[in-house]
Amino acid sequence: MIASTGNARVRAVTALAKKAKARREQGVFLVEGPKMFGELPVERRREVYVSENFLRQQGERAEKLLAGCRYETVTDEVMRHMSDTQTPQGILAIAEQFSYQLSDVLKNSPDGKAPELVILETLQDPGNLGTILRAGEGAGVTGIILDRGSADIYSPKVIRSTMGSIYRVPFIYTDDLHQTIGEVKKQGIRLYAAHLKGKHNYEEENYTGPSGFLIGNEANGLTEETAALADAWVRIPMAGKVESLNAAVAASVLLFETARQRRQ
Missing domain, CATH: 3.40.1280.10 (SPOUT methyltransferase, trefoil knot domain)
Structure with missing residues (x-):
């Protein structure tokens, strides 16, 4: 579990939330919340982060949503730090960008x-x-x-x-x-x-x-x-x-x- 906002992975996610250049260079974007995560094509997932509170409160819903998915648990404080919203929904993913012609x-x-x-x-x-x-x-x-x-x-x-x-x-x-x-x-x-x-x-x-x-x-x-x-x-x-x-x-x-x- 990640408990420090100074963690390198946490800093990387924060940069993606704030900087278009970082998203463009890495070819990724952030997805937050159960609905957006649930609709995200599985093949687009790069990394998934879930808060302790989300796992505790959502129970079976969380298990179903995360079935077969590798994820990292973070403290609620770290999730607030990573999130782009004032009231994080407890689940966040880094997703691969799309490429169209x-x-x-x-x-x-x-x-x-x-x-x-x-x-x-x-x-x-x-x-x-x-x-x-x-x-x-x-x-x-x-x-x-x-x-x-x-x-x-x-x-x-x-x-x-x-x-x-x-x-x-x-x-x-x-x-x-x-x-x-x-x-x-x-x-x-x-x-x-x-x-x-x-x-x-x-x-x-x-x-x-x-x-x-x-x-x-x-x-x-x-x-x-x-x-x-x-x-x-x-x-x-x-x-x-x-x-x-x-x-x-x-x-x-x-x-x-x-x-x-x-x-x-």
């Missing part, structure tokens, strides 16, 4: 429906990014494309916000967003920019074919250059004095409209 993002959905993408430009809030992944899975999105100015998808806050969708939604980062958008369009995918100057309301467009949505920075929206690459601009009409929606909310509205159209 553009072709993975552009595939049809498992049920044979046309590709449905979200393309993010400088989306910087981890909570927004995690929510887009989670809503995207719920709406049937086939992949996410991000530029390098966007938040680190492997940050603990993003991972928590996805509620497991990080394991199932393909995603890639691109060094040249405009070039990647060009490659996407060559595959016959029609791109829509969520834009205040959109000619049509979002529900007036047809998303039943291969589609993608361009979503911009929380404060500034899409750059003019990126917006110009869209096949069409769409707006989400607002009542009252509200000018626009949160980026994750706007993306969710568009994705679930796509899901509604495809169901019909």
Whole structure:
């Protein structure tokens, strides 16, 4: 059992929680809590840490969750030190990162429906990014494309916000967003920019074919250059004095409209 916060392994886990560079260099990320751990593919597990209190309180549930799994027991104090949250759930894993190509993002959905993408430009809030992944899975999105100015998808806050969708939604980062958008369009995918100057309301467009949505920075929206690459601009009409929606909310509205159209 590890009882010291000065332990080398504990310091390494703490660094992974705080530093994107450490996660990137080692090709790993942190997973916390029974739900996220339970959904983590077994082949992705690198190391598992469990607190004394978790083992004591969870009993049979802990035994079932950890069946066949090698893990290290730590004191509750050490778990609090390792965790990225103020109230640790008692179980933490180091997981191997995913590796996708553009072709993975552009595939049809498992049920044979046309590709449905979200393309993010400088989306910087981890909570927004995690929510887009989670809503995207719920709406049937086939992949996410991000530029390098966007938040680190492997940050603990993003991972928590996805509620497991990080394991199932393909995603890639691109060094040249405009070039990647060009490659996407060559595959016959029609791109829509969520834009205040959109000619049509979002529900007036047809998303039943291969589609993608361009979503911009929380404060500034899409750059003019990126917006110009869209096949069409769409707006989400607002009542009252509200000018626009949160980026994750706007993306969710568009994705679930796509899901509604495809169901019909």
